[in-house]
Amino acid sequence: MSRQVFPWDAFTTWMFRAKVWVTTDQAVDFVTFNEWLVSGAGFTLPAARYPISVSAVAAFAAAVSGGWSDQAASIPWFFVMTASALIMAGLCRLQSPSHPIAALFGAMLLVTAPLVHWHGVLAGYADIWVMGTSGMGLAGICLWTQHKARSTLAVSLLLLALGCLWKSEGWLWLLLGCGVAMACHFWPRRSLWGWVVIALVTVALWFTQPVDLGPLGLWGVTESTLSAGWFGVFAARPYNPAPAFLEMGILQGNFLLLVPLYGIALVTLLIRDFRDYFGYLLMALCLMAVHILIFGLSEHSVYAETGTALNRLLLQNVPVLVVTITAVLPAKALSSEPVTGDPAIKGLATIDPTTNPTTTESVNKDLARARPDMGNEKLRALLLTVVSGTGLIMVLVVALPLTLAMSSLGAPQRTLTPTQIVSAAELRPVVGDLNKAQQGYRFRGENIPVGVAAIPLTQSNAIQPRYVVSQSWMEAPEQLSFYWINTDEPGVHSTPLPLSGWAILDMAKYQDFWQKPIKEMGILAKPQNFNQAAISSVTLTDSLLSAIPALIHHWITPDPISHRLINTTSGHLPAPIALQRVLVAALMLIIVIGMTWWLLAPATRPAAVRSMLLAVVGLWLLGSSAHLNQVSSLMRNPPVGATTATDTVKLDGAHLIPLIESVKQNPALASAPLLSSSLDRFSQFEAQRLPFMALPTSAAAVDASALINVVTNFSGTVVLLGKNASQLREKAATLAQVSSLRPINSGAGYLMLSPEAE
Structure with a gap:
């Protein structure tokens, strides 16, 4: 709440629309870019088709403060993060009412997942709103399939309906949630014949598709298109998203250990009681099918290659992962039952020593025997913690060289030169x-x-x-x-x-x-x-074994803030091997050692389970520390403000303020539309950021390759951005040949043109 609007899509889409409404004091409609060029009035927004709810919430928060304020507009993201944590805690408590730490454990998994946390800290994206509604609704459907409580189903459907307000994906999750609920309701026995029927129907639909469902639209896949009814028709682009999903969901630090823990939880539930947890397993299959369809068959598979939308879509499903993981927790708490439940202690409340001294003496003897048990219980709990902590340290000691050795297996031999x-x-x-x-x-x-x-x-x-x-x-x-x-x-x-x-x-x-x-x-x-x-x-x-001190130094050094944090994060400076890979290897070792203990020593199985859980919690806290180190570094060293020299690029756009002020102080320029364009990749951010900062001046960004065709009949101001001054002058001369634009102002990294100079 102490910084400017930072994420890329925030200042180009969600917050841009909100700022227009607040600065103009009216809910204006947005026109297409071509209409804006012709009319020279109004405002244009490339993604105007996006739902308006997120922008409306930000605009309301800013308007209440008395005018546009980046900080005030960002406040709702703090509240949606808090509300999501509370809903998650409530769902986990509802799922495991006899487990006192389930709610705390579930909320901790949610808010400490790095990508979830970044979406709460760097306000401006709608995905966390979808997670807090649609994601929670899907998690609630999982709970309903097990307990069949009508109130749970009603609240889940309400959350799924609210998710449709934020992004179009909300409709997808609503349909998926309703489908899972209907399948569990109309197929309660889950017999083998039911699976056979489903398989036959699926095969039949595949050979008959695409299928026209009338009002529901056309559904099916062809060689060139993917038809999804209401959602539209998309170009087909087959792609294998598995490597990207493995990298972004497991090997990067975006979700820490959530994805591998989710896989382990699904296997555990499948073995424990397939019928009782059928809804959880069916939800997992449906989510997997949706991700494969979007990132493996449609044109959106390009975002799997870049690792952007893939992570954000998975973020919307995080509550399902958390509620499935917490479903594996033991029916009772990790510690033993409190000693206050001992019969000797219970008897003290029902015995009157004045009426039966003999009985009182007996109870006192029982209590005397119970007191050593209390000490033994605490000693056992302490011993279990020590064993788990020691085991975690040993696992990390083994996991580090194991990860480094495995990373070099696929690399070709480069040289026989020794270190x-x-x-x-x-x-x-x-x-x-x-x-x-x-x-x-x-x-x-x-x-x-x-x-x-x-x-x-x-x-x-x-x-x-x-x-x-x-x-x-x-x-x-x-x-x-x-x-x-x-x-x-x-x-x-x-x-x-x-x-x-x-x-x-x-x-x-x-x-x-x-x-x-x-x-x-x-x-x-x-x-x-x-x-x-x-x-x-x-x-x-x-050999990376010779570079362990350097690797550790990279891991404890926070990665500088960038606009990529909203899509992917590692929590530390780039290194040949991310800390996340060591954590995943350590998790696998913990599971292998724990399961071996569980199988070879049946009498100590409860202790084995508790030790595994404590070790996993310690591993999670270790991974979270890297993320918190990066967040604290960001809070200590925010982007420098407007006093910085204008030739230095600042990620919050502060270096553009003098340029914006020169436009706003000139009434003729402030009332005319403005175009910004970058001539090199280093200035692309500035060109995209400039229209947001120029508001309420009507402005838009355009690609340099299309600029010549755009400015032919353009009657506004054009700002060229680039690091090469001669390149800026050459581009201005080219534009002057096809339009009435002439240079009127220049500075470090920019050149301003306007038809007023004629």
């Missing part, structure tokens, strides 16, 4: 000198363009190891760089060192290094960084 550790004293100065300092070796030199120090190679003109591990000191990241020259391409290539201290570079990402013979490589620095950076050592290795 080479090079101290800074062994580096060979090429340009400038190296002088020893307290933090390491610093570059020195006068009137030199760059300081260069080469690494003495054991084999020149040979393929070098994959990983470069550096130990350095830098006042700011990326003040030192690693460079290389390959034999095939004599040019110098370089990449900055991401961290001060231990850092690691995965050189497999660089095609001009990967499996190429390297002639020379080393460390370089610009003259302005000579006194701000020092190098201590460089290690060349093919």
